[in-house]
Amino acid sequence: MSLLEITNVSKSFGPVHVLDGVSMSVDRGEVVGLVGDNGAGKSTLMKIVTGMYTADQGRLTLDGDDILTHSPGERRRMGIEMIYQDLALAKQQDVAANIFLGREPQKKVLGINFVDRATMRAEAKAMIDRLGARLPAINRPVGSFSGGQQQSVAIARALTFDPKLVIMDEPTAALAVREVQGVLDLIRQLKASGIGVILISHRLNDVLSVTDRIVVLNHGRAAANLTTAQTDMAEVVSAIVGGADMADAAAHESRG
Amino acid sequence: MTSPDAGRMRPGPSLWSRIQSGAIERFHIRIESLIVLLVLAAAMAVLSPYFLSWSNFLNIFLATATIGVLAIAATYVLGSGGLDLSLGSVMGLAGVVGAWVAVKAGLPTPVAVAATVGAGALAGFVNGLIITRAFVPAFIVTLGMLGIARGLALVINHGAAIYGLPAAMVYLGQGRPLGIPMPVIIFIATAIVMHILLAYTRYGRHTLAIGDSENAARTAGINVQRHRLSLYTLSGALAGLAGLIFATRVNAGDPTAGLTYELTAITAAIIGGTNLFGGRASILGTMIGALIMGVLQNGLNLLAVQSYYQQMAIGAVLILAVFIDQWQVRKESRV
Ligand SMILES: Nc1ncnc2c1ncn2[C@@H]1O[C@H](COP(=O)(O)OP(=O)(O)OP(=O)(O)O)[C@@H](O)[C@H]1O
Ligand SMILES: [Mg+2]
Numbered sequence: 001m002s003l004l005e006i007t008n009v010s011k012s013f014g015p016v017h018v019l020d021g022v023s024m025s026v027d028r029g030e031v032v033g034l035v036g037d038n039g040a041g042k043s044t045l046m047k048i049v050t051g052m053y054t055a056d057q058g059r060l061t062l063d064g065d066d067i068l069t070h071s072p073g074e075r076r077r078m079g080i081e082m083i084y085q086d087l088a089l090a091k092q093q094d095v096a097a098n099i100f101l102g103r104e105p106q107k108k109v110l111g112i113n114f115v116d117r118a119t120m121r122a123e124a125k126a127m128i129d130r131l132g133a134r135l136p137a138i139n140r141p142v143g144s145f146s147g148g149q150q151q152s153v154a155i156a157r158a159l160t161f162d163p164k165l166v167i168m169d170e171p172t173a174a175l176a177v178r179e180v181q182g183v184l185d186l187i188r189q190l191k192a193s194g195i196g197v198i199l200i201s202h203r204l205n206d207v208l209s210v211t212d213r214i215v216v217l218n219h220g221r222a223a224a225n226l227t228t229a230q231t232d233m234a235e236v237v238s239a240i241v242g243g244a245d246m247a248d249a250a251a252h253e254s255r256g
Numbered sequence: 257m258t259s260p261d262a263g264r265m266r267p268g269p270s271l272w273s274r275i276q277s278g279a280i281e282r283f284h285i286r287i288e289s290l291i292v293l294l295v296l297a298a299a300m301a302v303l304s305p306y307f308l309s310w311s312n313f314l315n316i317f318l319a320t321a322t323i324g325v326l327a328i329a330a331t332y333v334l335g336s337g338g339l340d341l342s343l344g345s346v347m348g349l350a351g352v353v354g355a356w357v358a359v360k361a362g363l364p365t366p367v368a369v370a371a372t373v374g375a376g377a378l379a380g381f382v383n384g385l386i387i388t389r390a391f392v393p394a395f396i397v398t399l400g401m402l403g404i405a406r407g408l409a410l411v412i413n414h415g416a417a418i419y420g421l422p423a424a425m426v427y428l429g430q431g432r433p434l435g436i437p438m439p440v441i442i443f444i445a446t447a448i449v450m451h452i453l454l455a456y457t458r459y460g461r462h463t464l465a466i467g468d469s470e471n472a473a474r475t476a477g478i479n480v481q482r483h484r485l486s487l488y489t490l491s492g493a494l495a496g497l498a499g500l501i502f503a504t505r506v507n508a509g510d511p512t513a514g515l516t517y518e519l520t521a522i523t524a525a526i527i528g529g530t531n532l533f534g535g536r537a538s539i540l541g542t543m544i545g546a547l548i549m550g551v552l553q554n555g556l557n558l559l560a561v562q563s564y565y566q567q568m569a570i571g572a573v574l575i576l577a578v579f580i581d582q583w584q585v586r587k588e589s590r591v
Contacts, residue, residue: 076477
């Protein structure tokens with residue numbers, strides 16, 4: 001039984017068919033790359049997994065349990081975390097508030113639950129330090145941070161509560177060279193500790209270096225499901241652009 | 257970047273900006289509003305010999321109580337990125353409902369009190385239901401409710417006020433335990449509870465997170481629509497409480513009570529540092545904002561300025577407050 005099983009999921013936004021019977025799965029300790037053109041439907045598929053969108057049809061299971069009817073909050077509690085492409089941060093709130101949003105630690109005073117801000121701040125700081133992220137100050141609104149720093153906060157938010165499955169939608173888009181290596185190392189660590197990872201990225205070299213399998217979406221269909229050890233840049237690019245003449249594109253990516 | 261001006265272009269934080277950010281981080285208030293309040297009070301003290309007396313001090317709080325409670329409601333709703341324009345009308349409706357239950361139906365005071373606050377909560381719940389389930393913008397829904405609630409308040413007793421509340425109920429508006437007017441006690445107690453709820457609980461944090469970024473709140477697993485519904489209900493209940501204070505103070509359920517009060521309440525919240533677009537709000541700031549409005553009104557009354565001009569002054573202060581807020585935001589995002 002896979003950790004996450006997506007079966008035959010379809011989704012339209014009004015007249016636009018975005019996903020057309022997509023199936024894919026992720027095992028514990030497996031890293032799956034999800035690639036495809038702009039607008040192929042990658043983010044939409046993953047938002048269906050986290051419950052931000054509802055599928056028109058299809059099945060979704062986590063550890064064999066049907067999760068299609070679960071709310072985003074319930075799915076999060078079950079261990080599904082996602083780093084969104086737009087980061088989905090509350091820009092006027094500080095680092096700790098963002099990391100713990102929706103799951104603030106509480107302490108009871110006179111029978112009333114208060115947010116335990118000291119614990120929150122300490123644990124947020126520990127998490128940021130563990131990730132090796134360099135932030136100007138932990139008690140500042142995250143909107144005042146650079147794009148890469150904000151990305152670090154979004155990553156910290158996804159990892160703080162022992163997830164089973166981590167979905168990363170372009171987690172390295174805003175990161176400098178060294179930070180990109182940091183995220184790739186992090187993915188290897190997650191894999192080693194038995195966490196399932198889905199990595200969406202246009203940086204195919206990264207995808208080839210860190211994943212076990214690569215699923216290619218093309219116009220809302222799963223066009224290919226490749227084992228990374230047995231494929232190469234040319235095959236991945238070919239699946240992305242849909243079998244058209246792609247020698248030039250593949251050669252370009254290989255150079256990058 | 258070797259020009260001699262380079263250093264001057266990015267100065268370190270000045271003492272003033274450190275005080276500013278300290279006030280915001282520690283107490284969630286804009287230090288400017290506190291200064292405005294003190295300056296205003298000083299000016300009034302110079303202009304009117306009656307201003308600086310204990311009884312006038314209590315008068316200001318008494319006059320601020322109704323608006324203050326409404327402003328607290330406005331703070332929550334604005335902080336969540338919403339808007340409640342029906343505050344004043346719902347307050348008027350609640351007062352009439354309470355008076356009707358106590359006088360016309362002759363029910364005991366606790367029932368009348370519950371009916372007053374409950375009528376407000378119900379109006380707010382209807383607002384919230386339409387906003388969150390039918391996806392009609394809050395601006396339109398609460399503007400509609402402004403008309404509906406006012407009309408209903410007038411319909412109940414054919415446009416006339418309902419007089420003669422029972423003594424126990426009047427005590428809530430006119431009683432003075434330890435010499436302090438009951439409305440002031442209710443106002444302060446409400447402010448303390450609502451401050452704690454906003455600043456120190458999940459409910460308050462989620463309120464501001466939703467106002468900051470609905471998307472962030474949703475991805476964090478917060479049930480945004482349910483939270484919004486509860487916020488509009490809370491806002492209505494507070495408007496009901498304001499209606500209770502007002503009706504028991506004047507000993508009548510007056511269908512015209514609270515006319516244009518939403519204007520003053522929203523102004524007070526924004527002067528206090530609430531972000532008009534959500535994400536930032538504090539009850540402490542709103543208290544200062546409400547007191548500024550109270551002092552302004554009290555001072556203009558002492559100076560015998562006609563109420564027409566007072567309305568104009570409040571409107572001007574609202575626009576000025578938002579202007580200063582936006583100006584600050586632009587200044588911060590410039591460098
Ligand atoms: N909320 C929405 N409403 C309407 N259409 C949408 C919505 N979200 C996505 N789409 C459409 O669905 C299609 C797939 O979008 P999606 O964001 O899933 O692509 P993607 O594969 O993540 O692309 P990218 O690589 O650019 O991030 C696009 O054509 C987009 O316009
Ligand atoms: Mg995308």
